Amino acid sequence: MRFVARFAKERQSSFEVITVFDEKTEIEQIDKADPVVETIATKYPAAIWFERKMHDDFGIRIEGAFDHRPLVHQERFPKDIHPMRKDFTEQSLDFAEYRPYKYEAIGGEGVFEVSVGPIHAGIIEPGHFHFSQAGEDILHQEVRHFYKYRAIEKMVEGMDPLQAAPIIARISGNESVAYQIAWRDIVVQALGTVLPNALLKRHALLLELERIIHHLTDLGFISNDAGFAAALAFCSKLAEEARRMMKHLTRHRFGFDAITFEADPLDIGALGQWLDHLQEQMQWFREWVIDIPSLWDRFDTTGILTPYKAKKYDTVGIVARASGMAVDVRLNPFYLEHGFRMQTQSNGDVAARFKLRLDEVANSIEMMRRFMMDNAPSTCKVQSEAKGSYSAFVESSIGELFMTADIKNGKIERFFVRDPSFMNWQALHLMMPGNIIADFPLINKSCDLSYAGNDL
Amino acid sequence: MIRFWEKRAKTSVVTEHPELETQIDQIRRSIKDEVKRKFAGSLAIRMVDSGSCNACEAECNALSNPYYDLERLGIRFVASPRHADVMLLSGLLTFNMYHHVMDAWAQIPEPKWSVTLGDCPLMNAPFQKSFAIKGPVAEHLPVAHHIPGCPPDPETIMQGLLEFLKKI
Numbered sequence: 001m002r003f004v005a006r007f008a009k010e011r012q013s014s015f016e017v018i019t020v021f022d023e024k025t026e027i028e029q030i031d032k033a034d035p036v037v038e039t040i041a042t043k044y045p046a047a048i049w050f051e052r053k054m055h056d057d058f059g060i061r062i063e064g065a066f067d068h069r070p071l072v073h074q075e076r077f078p079k080d081i082h083p084m085r086k087d088f089t090e091q092s093l094d095f096a097e098y099r100p101y102k103y104e105a106i107g108g109e110g111v112f113e114v115s116v117g118p119i120h121a122g123i124i125e126p127g128h129f130h131f132s133q134a135g136e137d138i139l140h141q142e143v144r145h146f147y148k149y150r151a152i153e154k155m156v157e158g159m160d161p162l163q164a165a166p167i168i169a170r171i172s173g174n175e176s177v178a179y180q181i182a183w184r185d186i187v188v189q190a191l192g193t194v195l196p197n198a199l200l201k202r203h204a205l206l207l208e209l210e211r212i213i214h215h216l217t218d219l220g221f222i223s224n225d226a227g228f229a230a231a232l233a234f235c236s237k238l239a240e241e242a243r244r245m246m247k248h249l250t251r252h253r254f255g256f257d258a259i260t261f262e263a264d265p266l267d268i269g270a271l272g273q274w275l276d277h278l279q280e281q282m283q284w285f286r287e288w289v290i291d292i293p294s295l296w297d298r299f300d301t302t303g304i305l306t307p308y309k310a311k312k313y314d315t316v317g318i319v320a321r322a323s324g325m326a327v328d329v330r331l332n333p334f335y336l337e338h339g340f341r342m343q344t345q346s347n348g349d350v351a352a353r354f355k356l357r358l359d360e361v362a363n364s365i366e367m368m369r370r371f372m373m374d375n376a377p378s379t380c381k382v383q384s385e386a387k388g389s390y391s392a393f394v395e396s397s398i399g400e401l402f403m404t405a406d407i408k409n410g411k412i413e414r415f416f417v418r419d420p421s422f423m424n425w426q427a428l429h430l431m432m433p434g435n436i437i438a439d440f441p442l443i444n445k446s447c448d449l450s451y452a453g454n455d456l
Numbered sequence: 457m458i459r460f461w462e463k464r465a466k467t468s469v470v471t472e473h474p475e476l477e478t479q480i481d482q483i484r485r486s487i488k489d490e491v492k493r494k495f496a497g498s499l500a501i502r503m504v505d506s507g508s509c510n511a512c513e514a515e516c517n518a519l520s521n522p523y524y525d526l527e528r529l530g531i532r533f534v535a536s537p538r539h540a541d542v543m544l545l546s547g548l549l550t551f552n553m554y555h556h557v558m559d560a561w562a563q564i565p566e567p568k569w570s571v572t573l574g575d576c577p578l579m580n581a582p583f584q585k586s587f588a589i590k591g592p593v594a595e596h597l598p599v600a601h602h603i604p605g606c607p608p609d610p611e612t613i614m615q616g617l618l619e620f621l622k623k624i
């Protein structure tokens with residue numbers, strides 16, 4: 001069974017702890033006066049962040065956990081405040097006294113620690129990495145995030161589902177289309193309607209375009225981190241063209257607010273031409289980079305995540321598939337009918353993640369060609385006034401995105417989302433031992449995880 | 457490598473559709489003049505993300521792609537605030553980033569300017585105020601210039617930087 005997520009909800013007289021696996025969902029009711037729940041992290045290690053977050057959010061104590069440190073609440077966050085509780089309604093908080101965070105570190109003679117972040121040297125999101133080093137060699141790394149914590153889950157509570165849509169579209173800019181589709185699925189279920197096929201295909205087309213943009217950007221940056229800047233110039237040019245195509249199709253370079261319940265015919269002439277161009281360029285790129293020995297010298301055997309550990313930590317997306325796990329939300333009849341092929345690699349190193357992105361771009365081009373054949377205008381009527389609990393899974397460019405919401409009287413009662421990065425960040429440290437610290441940026445980039453989607 | 461140079465010769469300089477090209481060219485030229493006049497040819501920017509969705513950063517990264525190539529105008533993104541003239545701030549100012557942002561700002565030597573990028577820092581994006589957000593930024597820092605958009609596209613960022621340079 002693959003572990004997906006674990007989170008809490010506040011009910012009238014109890015807390016509910018919900019644990020989602022790929023095959024089933026478990027619900028535990030716990031006492032509100034003295035909320036405590038047994039850890040599952042000894043069996044599913046990736047559950048530990050969920051449990052630490054649950055403690056920060058609701059004050060639920062985790063029994064038997066191997067880690068009781070706060071996760072989202074940082075050094076200056078006031079103690080004993082659990083903002084996801086319904087009785088917490090503050091709009092602003094004062095800073096509390098600084099309480100140092102105890103980082104994981106390895107002791108021993110000559111072992112030293114290196115702190116990186118939250119502000120990094122390039123144009124990237126803030127996050128913290130803490131290394132224990134023996135000279136150049138990484139012994140251990142702790143990933144510490146949540147600097148970008150905006151409290152989105154709380155922010156959308158009490159909102160109308162359609163009112164929350166623009167916020168949800170902006171949780172993680174690189175995965176905006178995926179987030180919008182997940183939210184669409186929830187709204188559609190809540191209304192008890194079914195989307196017309198043409199609309200499904202339109203949205204799927206945009207999702208593949210988003211994936212292409214993300215992969216192209218990464219293919220450039222990964223090569224650049226291995227000292228091969230020419231590939232960055234090449235791929236960033238293609239990525240820019242893809243962004244312009246996104247704008248041409250949706251009037252927005254990231255497709256913000258593009259997943260609507262209406263679809264006008266697209267300019268498929270221009271789209272088809274661009275796809276041909278991209279396919280030809282990518283073919284050329286593949287042949288070019290495969291022949292650069294210095295690149296593969298850096299890529300091969302760097303940052304290995306073994307299939308055993310990938311599975312143990314319930315990783316998803318590119319990271320999981322590069323380590324041989326066949327997990328992809330798109331493995332369903334709809335996608336298979338439109339040319340989806342499950343892509344995996346087995347080595348679990350930077351090279352595997354790089355090659356996987358190349359293969360996925362090629363497959364996305366194929367799928368887009370099929371999706372665009374259905375170009376008729378299409379609409380779907382939506383109205384409010386729904387209630388119930390709904391979830392959605394979408395394969396974003398990073399991996400499996402899980403979203404769930406409780407809706408009551410047409411308003412959001414509880415919103416929870418688990419970005420694929422939330423799983424994969426927890427597996428990042430497993431790729432470090434045996435590598436030197438200078439390879440960290442390369443390994444990190446080969447996974448390209450989101451901070452914004454992770455921190456919420 | 458031979459294959460690469462063949463391709464390179466064939467691709468030559470990437471051209472845009474004409475209106476965009478002239479527009480960008482104009483911006484490029486005037487930015488170059490202003491940078492030369494006011495910053496002795498080199499303007500150093502430290503980009504700080506205080507809680508964005510990452511699209512604003514993506515557009516800043518796009519400034520280095522061959523279509524825009526910001527660096528040849530003498531504008532560089534630098535790794536340390538101590539090397540910077542300008543702090544370019546994107547995203548919502550979160551509770552957890554507040555002190556780090558202030559720290560970065562304090563490290564920039566005088567004279568210095570802060571420029572906000574995108575709708576988030578001034579709380580103009582669709583997000584609502586929450587306990588985890590300390591924004592709007594202007595309540596905590598002197599904001600010399602603002603580049604609006606969600607996100608502002610690379611052209612708008614170049615235009616915005618130009619306006620900032622004219623202003624100071």
Ligand code: SF4
Pocket residue numbers: 170173507508509510511512546547548573574575576577581605606607608
């Ligand atoms: S302004 Fe818009 S694009 Fe920029 S960080 Fe905010 S939400 Fe994202």
